[in-house]
Amino acid sequence: MSEETKVKYEKPIPLKTLDNTPYWDAADRHELALQKCNTCNAYNHPPGPSCASCGSVDVIWENQGSVIQGKVYSYVVSYRPFLPGFQNDIPLVIAVVELDHLPEVKIIGNILNGNAENVTIGSAVNMVWEDVTEDRAVPQWVLA
Amino acid sequence: MSTIRNKYAIVGVGESKRSKNSGVTPLHLALDAARAAIADAGMDAKDIDAFMSYSEHDSCTPHQVATYLGVRPGVVKEIIGGGSSTELLIADAVGLIETGQAKTVLIYRAMNGRSGMRMGGGGWSTDLLQSAFDGGSFIIPYGAGSPGQWFGLFATRHMHLNGLTQEHLGHVCTSFYEHAQRNPNAFFYGKPLTMEEYMKTAHLSSPFTKHDFCLESDEANAIIVTSAERAKDCKSTPVHIMGMAARQSVSHAHYWKNVDEVASDYVAPELYKAAGITPEDIDVASIYDCFSWVVLRQLEAYGLAPKGEVGDFVAAGNLRLNGKLPTNTAGGMLSEGYTHGMNNVLEIVRQVRHEYAGTNRQVENCEIGICTGWAGPDIAGAMVLSK
Ligand SMILES: [Zn+2]
Secondary structure, three states, X not given: OOHHHHHHOOOOOOOOOOOXXXXXXXXXXXXXXXXXXXXOOOEEOOXXXXXXXXXXXXXXXXXXXXXXXXXXXXXXXXXXXXXXXXXXXXXXXXXXXXXXXXXXXXXXXXXXXXOOOOOOOOOEEEEEEEEOOOOOXXXXXXXX | OHHXXXXXXXXXXXXXXXXXXXXXXXXXXXXXXXXXXXXXXOOOHHHOOEEEEEEOOOOXXXXXXXXXXXXXXXXXXXXXXXXXXXXXXXXXHHHHHHXXXXXXXXXXXXXXXXXXXXXXXOXXXXXXXXXXXXXXXXXXXXXXXXXXXXXXXXXXXXXXXXXXOHHHHHHHHHHHHHHHOOOOOOOOOOOOOOHHHHHHOOEEEOOEEOOOEOOOOEEEEEEEEXXXXXXXXXXXXXXXXXXXXXXXXXXXXXXOOOOOOOHHHHHHHHHHHHHOOOHHHOOEEEOOOOEHHHHHHHHHHOOOOOOOOHHHHHHOOOOOOOOOOOEOOOOHHHHOOOOOOHHHHHHHHHHHHXXXXXXXXXXXXXXXXXXXXXXXXXXXXXXXXXX
């Protein structure tokens, strides 16, 4: 990553917490990891201290790899930065994406090459990883 | 809940001055609203033996309000909560009175919502926001920091699946703004909104324009709840609680894998069962309106308009004063003021009392009113009121 990119990234960087660190560690490696419940087999996203479907504490992390495809489940296009750091990202597309291989999982992200005209519910998207610092990366979406 | 039907009543309502910059603390506003509600009920402050409030770390405590009214009550209770909290605290008040822990309860919401801490965001540390919301690390880095964006994700899909259009949102806005033109205390009094103007207004965040967002204001509202028996001694016309219900549904408050259901869907059947009525019995409504779409979604959830026909229902003018269901008749949070839902509760009480009789604001012959609260898609509360 260039010096210029590092200086420019003003948006919030995901905070690693007790419950989500494996997700963001995987993102830093450009992979998707999901929390899965061994009791009811539900995938939990966002992850938590126990399964949000059944309450079980028997949860594990499962690597989904780096080829992640999905469909736009819903989205908004924001024309004003509602948070600091997004002033250069307007209009900002925020989408909820349903994973093709695990439709029960929906992952929110920006559609980096999308706008109000070419994004719609059902649009096919691929996960990409945006390197935001030397050692951090953020999962994002691009129109397929 | 049916055992409490009509056993409890709202006997006092009051508000502080509403402004963009109160110049005073939320405590001053709360005291003004409390005194107004106490006067409305024809009570003395010492008749109140429980004080309750909700906030998002932006208000004063019930302990303080009681103190500066010169009262030492039995119960003070403060909760952190969103826009269904008025209904939830009224349910708590009923529980306290029913179990003999209190006789008369004052509930308030006080906030410098415009000049102080703004619900719409701004000035927050993004790290703090990531920690404050469950799943915050999965939305804040993507710029989703405003309720307008969160609820917009529900709205886009719901509108797509149900054939709702921008114009349907516009009917909610123009109907409420029309009500505000009869309410000199409304923020947008003297500022009518035509559909033509609405349709020309740009999105702040799709599908919402500035008109679809509720406004922000400095104000306090207060409500007094007591037993139907004690209500007979009050100066005001008591408004009885026919039934109440509340519910959490969606798993996460700030992350959504299913935007096709909201808590209101689950509250509705419980509410009608408790009140012993059907949606057809309702004459007037206060529907939580942090955003225009939230009204459409709740009209559907509460069976006030047929599912799939909500757009036609509002387009036919049914939210207007002479429509089938005059709604948010003081202008609602879209155009009257924003007290995190409580101003809509005050208005439904006044309509059901027929307090506006003889003016152009009264919904003629209204007997039964519904009031809904929405703390988000995940938590809802509602009540049915009658004279
Ligand atoms: Zn489970």
